[in-house]
Amino acid sequence: MSKEPSFRSNVRKVYQMLFLVFAMCVVVGGGMIYLMVNPNALDPTAPYEAVVEIPEVIDENLIENGIHVRTGLVEADGLMEVVNNCTACHSAKIVTQNRMNTERWNATIVWMQETQNLWDLGKNQEIIVNYLVTNYPPKKKGRREVLTDIDWYELTD
């Protein structure tokens, strides 16, 4: 009668030991794999190993929701001519901020060629100017505009 409880307790001990051995294997093995991946992990003098986190070179000319992501320009005929000729020296922001007609854009191009080292645009000039006047036309503002986009808030003090 007394043999059965002692057998059971022996089984439990063996079981616990086996579990311990298994757990150690997991820890040591895991540690070794970690060391293989990070060889300097235990060397306090080793320099921090950088994770390369450079923005992925995604498609330079990715278009999302009709916008050329890199420049913010609207996708339309002539987009790449504008990107390639008009954003090498300056930001596209100065292009889209300005609203001009064909004549004034042509005059601006001449000014850039005379003073800013802009190259001859050849047949692209017409494509570029058409793109600009079509997609970024001048807006009538009159002598003083109505205040818009007011962000209303309660003033408590």
Place this chain on the structure above:
Amino acid sequence: MKRRDFVKKATLTSLTAVIGAEIVYGSKLLEGYIPLALQDPDPFKMFNKHPEMVVLNDKPWNIEAQAHLLDDKITPNAKMFIRNNGHVPEGIDAASWTLTIDGESVTREKTYTLSELKSKFEQHTYQLALECGGNGRSEFDPPAKGNQWTVGAVHCASWTGVRLRDVLEDAGIKSNAVYIGYHAVDKHLSGDPKKEPISRGCPMAKALQDETLLAFKMNGEDIPLVHGYPLRLVAGGWPASVSGKWVNRISIRDKVHDGTKMTGTAYRVPCEPVAPGEKVKDEDMCIIESMPVKSLITYPKTGAMISKNKALKIRGHAWAGELEVAKMEYSIDFGSTWTECAVEKPANRLAWQHFSAEVKFPKKGYYEVWARATDSRGTSQPMLLPGWNPKGYLNNACHRIAVKVK
């Protein structure tokens, strides 16, 4: 941190792939140096700017404030607009920095180190209002070319330096001197080393004023890099482009300075008024000198909703170029009636002046509070846009904020 480590370990080939162009002279890159193209492009961190500042342009950097950000009496760096014509210079060494005075009308060309300037000449501190000539350009119709500044291209910081006059006189000014022109180390956008992004100046009379400084401190500290470290010419009351940044040479000219952005339509307006959109010949354009009278409501921010029977406290600043602001008024009925309010004397000549008022509204509804300053010669701000000009300069129309009374 991660980026720097990457650069250290990466090959030039992979750098080239990231930038999308070959790094010419790549083999000569200093170890650990991060090419500009890879540097953190967050302008708010890079220039320590307030998150509500508005980026108009990122190549070159042009950033403006909003009216409510300019509430401080002395504008801190975080809220100062940035106007650049070229690339911000890199690798500036103040210890080896020199300033050369040359030109047709200098008695003897002379070069000073920064420490010589600081020790040899008396130092002065002034609060100086600097406003971009094109502040307010966005309102012109037909639209005017350039960065579309709204109201935030103005600031009044405290500048410390030596008088330009003392330095020019030390080198010697010939009697035929007409103008000074500055030269600086910023780089042209095209990368052409022979081109200067901007090289402007002012007539001798302005150059010789007490308040015209060669400044090396702004608000008591080294001038931030983007605002001209280590040496900036500061000429309050004139288009801020006269206040050249990163200055290393000043020429005393025997004629009107003809550097970049002194000619054509740059910082020039029709000598005689023209109809909106009219073409103006080069010879009919005149260089802008003093800026016109102007004011800004900096508190409260536009869009305030208040309860009826409660007075609204407003405040702001007013400035008048070379002149002083003599009178400040506000209107809540679109200019039908104006109420005069308190305006302080300037801290010194060419500093902006502070105004304040308590505004009461007769009934509930939508209001606009308009502010109007008048200068010491009796000239006031217009409520409508002033004279159109090809580049949209000098818009000093009244500032206004929207208010709802409930």
